[in-house]
Amino acid sequence: MRRPPPLPSAPDAPEETDAASARSLRRRRAAPSPADEAVQDHLVAPGVEGEQKADVPSSSMDVWRAARARRKALRAEIRRFTQRSRRRRITWLSVVGAIVLLIGGSVAAAYSPLFAVERITVTGTTTIDPAVIEGALADQMGTPLALVDTSEVKAALLAFPLIETYALEARPPHDLTVRIVERTPIGVIESGAGFTLVDAAGVALSTTEERPAGQPLVEVEGGVDSSAFRSAGLVVRALPADIRSALTGVRASTADDVTLTLDSGLTVVWGSEEDSALKALALSAALVKNPTASSIDVTSPDVAVVG
Numbered sequence: 001m002r003r004p005p006p007l008p009s010a011p012d013a014p015e016e017t018d019a020a021s022a023r024s025l026r027r028r029r030a031a032p033s034p035a036d037e038a039v040q041d042h043l044v045a046p047g048v049e050g051e052q053k054a055d056v057p058s059s060s061m062d063v064w065r066a067a068r069a070r071r072k073a074l075r076a077e078i079r080r081f082t083q084r085s086r087r088r089r090i091t092w093l094s095v096v097g098a099i100v101l102l103i104g105g106s107v108a109a110a111y112s113p114l115f116a117v118e119r120i121t122v123t124g125t126t127t128i129d130p131a132v133i134e135g136a137l138a139d140q141m142g143t144p145l146a147l148v149d150t151s152e153v154k155a156a157l158l159a160f161p162l163i164e165t166y167a168l169e170a171r172p173p174h175d176l177t178v179r180i181v182e183r184t185p186i187g188v189i190e191s192g193a194g195f196t197l198v199d200a201a202g203v204a205l206s207t208t209e210e211r212p213a214g215q216p217l218v219e220v221e222g223g224v225d226s227s228a229f230r231s232a233g234l235v236v237r238a239l240p241a242d243i244r245s246a247l248t249g250v251r252a253s254t255a256d257d258v259t260l261t262l263d264s265g266l267t268v269v270w271g272s273e274e275d276s277a278l279k280a281l282a283l284s285a286a287l288v289k290n291p292t293a294s295s296i297d298v299t300s301p302d303v304a305v306v307g
Contacts, residue, residue, distance in 0.1 A: 113142075113144065114173065115144050115145045115146070115172050115173050115174070116142050116143060116144050116145070116174065117140050117141055117142060117143050117144075117145060117148065117174060117175075117176045118141065118142075118174035118175075119174055119175050119176070120134045120137050120138075120140065120141070120175075120176050120177075120178065121134075121175060121176070121177045121178070122134055122177075122178045122180060123177065123178070123179050123180065124179050124180040124181055124182070125180050125182060126182060127162055127182055128160055128162050128163070128180070128182065132160075133157070133160065133178065133180070136156040136157070136159065136160075137153060137156055137176075137178065139152065139156075140152070140153065140176065145170040145172060145173075145174075145176065146170075148168065148170070148176065150168065153166075153168060153178075161183070161203060161204065161205050161206070162182050162183050162205055163180055163181070163182060163183070164181050164182060164183040164184075164199070165180075165181040166178055166179060166180050166181070167179045183199040183201075183203060183205060184199055184200065184237060185197045185198065185199050185205055185215060186198065186199060186200050186216075186218065186232070186233050186236040186237065186250070187215050187216040187217060187218040187236065187247075187250055188211055188212060188215045188216075188217060188218065189217075189218050189224070190211075190217060193207055194207050194208055194209040194210070195207065195208055195209070195210065195211045195212065195215075197212060197215060198218070198224060199233070200230070200233030200234060200236070200237055201233070202223075202224030202225065202229060202230075202233075214245065216236070216247045216248050216249050216250050216261075217248070217249050217250070218232060218249075218250045219249070219250070219251045219252075220232055220250075220251070220252045220253070221252070221253045221254075227254070227255040228252040228253060228254050228255050228258075229252070230255070231252060231254075231255035231256070231258055231272060231273045232250050232251075232252045232258050234273035234276065235250070235258045235260070235270055235273050235276055236250060238273070238276035238277060238279075238280055239260075239280060240280055240284060242284075243262070243280070243283065243284070246262045246263045246264065247260060247261070247262060247263075248261050248262060248263050249261035255272055255273070256271055256272040257269075257271065258270040258271065258272070258273070265294065266287075266293060266294060266295065266296065267294065267295040267296075268283060268295070268296050268297075268298065269295065269296070269297040269298070269299055270298060270299070271298070271299035275301050278301035279298040279301045281301070282298045282301040282302075282304045283296060283298050283304070285304070286298070286304040286306055289306075290306045293306045293307065294307060295307040
């Protein structure tokens with residue numbers, strides 16, 4: 001015989017159904033979801049594996065405080081690792097600042113009245129009175145040494161033909177020294193205006209009506225711009241002091257036939273200006289051996305011809 005099917009069960013009472021639903025909801029709320037576990041793992045500080053995980057911050061203020069503390073710690077670490085480089089940078093900046101300050105102060109002082117010209121000294125003169133040159137440069141008094149106008153100094157010294165070259169030397173704090181090299185006259189050239197004193201370059205130094213004492217008369221063809229005059233000037237400058245003081249005349253028609261006349265009446269055939277130093281030695285030796293000679297030819301300095 002066939003067994004009859006079971007009878008359907010009676011439906012649960014409404015109170016029992018509601019109680020079961022509430023228990024299920026509480027279980028779901030108490031059990032954390034995988035997403036919640038991921039958030040907790042993310043908020044735990046690194047390097048604590050194997051230890052108990054930190055509690056999740058309970059508010060946004062706690063999160064902000066933790067972030068700030070981490071940034072502060074990071075900045076402290078950066079300062080610690082860069083301390084040496086910052087010290088080097090500060091040292092270099094201090095040195096550069098000191099150098100700039102020193103240079104700037106020196107330049108400012110050099111251009112200030114602290115280093116103004118209060119005294120002008122002229123050296124190297126034998127013919128020109130130094131006081132005259134100092135008076136011509138009086139406009140530079142009170143000017144800072146670094147601002148002395150060299151063009152004004154040059155213009156003032158051009159008034160002295162005897163000055164061949166000059167040099168300015170600033171000697172702080174208040175001294176300006178002018179070193180003068182005078183032109184060396186070689187003789188006088190006679191003209192309608194009188195006797196003109198000239199140097200080896202043909203520069204006219206002065207003109208007088210009477211012939212200056214101790215200056216030989218220079219007679220050359222072609223004037224001061226000729227090669228004959230240049231050769232004669234170099235010969236006179238090469239003469240020893242004793243022979244130069246006894247010189248009374250210089251003649252030349254070309255650069256190769258310079259002839260000298262001494263106060264004793266001796267005629268010296270010199271030739272060109274080449275080997276003038278050797279010719280001067282040969283002339284001195286010949287004069288010692290032949291004091292009464294009337295002429296001496298030193299055209300060839302190796303063999304002096306006495307006449």
